[in-house]
Amino acid sequence: MRIITVSSGKGGVGKTSFAINYALNLSRQGKTILIDLDTGTSSIRNTLNVQVTRDLYHFFRKGYRLDECITTLDRTIDPKNRFAHFGFIAGPKRMIDDITNFNQERRNLLIDAINGLKAKYVVLDLKAGLDANVIDFLPYSNTGILVFTPHLPAATMAASDMVKAVLFKKLRQIFIKGSPIYSELGIDAMFCYRLNELIDRVEDVYDEEFENLDSLLVWLHEQLGEHRVVQLIAHTLEYFKTYFVLNMFNEVRESYDKAVQPFVENIVRNVSSRINIINLGWIIKSEKLHQANCQAVPLPLYDDVFKKPDKTARALQKLDIMAQGLRAEKRGRVTIPKEYTKPDPGRQLERQLETLHQLYTRTRNISIEQNFEYITERSLYLFQGRRVSDFGDNRLFKPGEILEVLFQRAE
Numbered sequence: 034m035r036i037i038t039v040s041s042g043k044g045g046v047g048k049t050s051f052a053i054n055y056a057l058n059l060s061r062q063g064k065t066i067l068i069d070l071d072t073g074t075s076s077i078r079n080t081l082n083v084q085v086t087r088d089l090y091h092f093f094r095k096g097y098r099l100d101e102c103i104t105t106l107d108r109t110i111d112p113k114n115r116f117a118h119f120g121f122i123a124g125p126k127r128m129i130d131d132i133t134n135f136n137q138e139r140r141n142l143l144i145d146a147i148n149g150l151k152a153k154y155v156v157l158d159l160k161a162g163l164d165a166n167v168i169d170f171l172p173y174s175n176t177g178i179l180v181f182t183p184h185l186p187a188a189t190m191a192a193s194d195m196v197k198a199v200l201f202k203k204l205r206q207i208f209i210k211g212s213p214i215y216s217e218l219g220i221d222a223m224f225c226y227r228l229n230e231l232i233d234r235v236e237d238v239y240d241e242e243f244e245n246l247d248s249l250l251v252w253l254h255e256q257l258g259e260h261r262v263v264q265l266i267a268h269t270l271e272y273f274k275t276y277f278v279l280n281m282f283n284e285v286r287e288s289y290d291k292a293v294q295p296f297v298e299n300i301v302r303n304v305s306s307r308i309n310i311i312n313l314g315w316i317i318k319s320e321k322l323h324q325a326n327c328q329a330v331p332l333p334l335y336d337d338v339f340k341k342p343d344k345t346a347r348a349l350q351k352l353d354i355m356a357q358g359l360r361a362e363k364r365g366r367v368t369i370p371k372e373y374t375k376p377d378p379g380r381q382l383e384r385q386l387e388t389l390h391q392l393y394t395r396t397r398n399i400s401i402e403q404n405f406e407y408i409t410e411r412s413l414y415l416f417q418g419r420r421v422s423d424f425g426d427n428r429l430f431k432p433g434e435i436l437e438v439l440f441q442r443a444e
């Protein structure tokens with residue numbers, strides 16, 4: 034099973050539109066469940082014109098198992114039964130406070146239930162922004178898919194702040210007071226205290242001495258030398274991956290200037306220059322998509338132009354965009370410089386611009402349906418032959434579990 038989250042820094046960027054179309058396309062490869070975790074807006078059930086008999090209300094209040102709350106498409110919306118492997122779990126019909134804003138206990142309950150689902154893909158449509166109901170569902174070693182658009186620059190900045198939040202969540206879990214890591218790595222209580230204080234200072238954007246995690250790393254390296262703790266943080270950064278999809282894409286220049294560049298620069302400057310930032314593709318602005326949303330019939334069912342994904346995959350291979358910007362970079366042993374230098378996003382930006390150009394020259398004439406198909410195909414390419422924790426994950430983690438996993442996976 035692969036769990037992929039879809040999230041955004043601010044609302045209205047097209048998360049739900051993307052999540053639905055992405056999940057539908059993935060379901061051509063195997064059983065796919067889309068879960069509406071933006072539980073206040075019931076947006077998925079409003080965008081899919083099917084009768085919902087059970088939703089998250091029934092899971093939380095009525096004791097149903099999560100898999101009993103799955104709704105599948107019926108013959109009126111999918112007459113040819115082309116999406117038989119697709120199902121969704123709707124949010125409650127109306128705002129119900131303790132289900133709309135669930136607490137830690139409910140989150141844990143849901144996390145266990147999601148981990149227990151039997152599906153090939155699980156797609157989570159999350160709330161906009163960052164609260165515990167978002168952050169607890171994000172994977173630990175990558176961002177899942179972040180959606181932003183050149184039309185809403187504030188959402189792009191907020192999306193890059195999410196990258197920071199996910200990384201800090203992980204670091205805090207690792208270095209929490211009393212963490213077994215201290216005895217494991219032979220670190221005393223005083224240093225533990227100091228380290229947590231430093232993590233706070235790096236996270237504080239007003240603190241200019243520790244600009245980002247690269248500067249923390251250099252400081253730690255100075256203090257500890259080639260200590261495992263230094264390697265652990267370096268490794269965490271080096272292998273962390275950020276994925277994004279540009280919605281309402283509008284030509285290379287505008288999308289680069291108004292979305293990709295500020296996103297990359299903010300991450301490199303405020304988080305770390307070591308992080309891998311990956312463009313999964315874009316979606317054009319489309320009246321048809323909007324109509325499909327409004328009429329609650331998903332795009333691939335909207336008319337009969339749907340082409341089989343394997344055909345698209347072949348077409349994409351021919352266009353040579355399948356792996357564009359997705360090939361794993363060789364990352365050898367992590368080296369940490371002796372001195373901290375101001376981060377330079379130049380190399381990352383060059384790569385992003387190259388990917389944008391390549392994708393654009395090769396796909397500028399494809400349809401809105403193919404936009405979603407090619408993002409799906411590129412995701413499938415990532416699923417193959419990579420570690421599960423590279424893109425999404427095969428399970429969600431409750432607070433505290435990450436340490437166990439970290440040690441297991443590091444071995």
Ligand SMILES: Nc1ncnc2c1ncn2[C@@H]1O[C@H](COP(=O)(O)OP(=O)(O)OP(=O)(O)O)[C@@H](O)[C@H]1O
Nearest residue numbers: 044045046047048049050161281317318319323326
């Ligand atoms: N590529 C697109 N072309 C045209 N309209 C779009 C496109 N993407 C999204 N929209 C429209 O923009 C609006 C917001 O989209 P959507 O609901 O998917 O965003 P969201 O990020 O899930 O919002 P929220 O944060 O409120 O959940 C909808 O009316 C949708 O139809």
Ligand SMILES: [Mg+2]
Nearest residue numbers: 048049071076
């Ligand atoms: Mg939404």
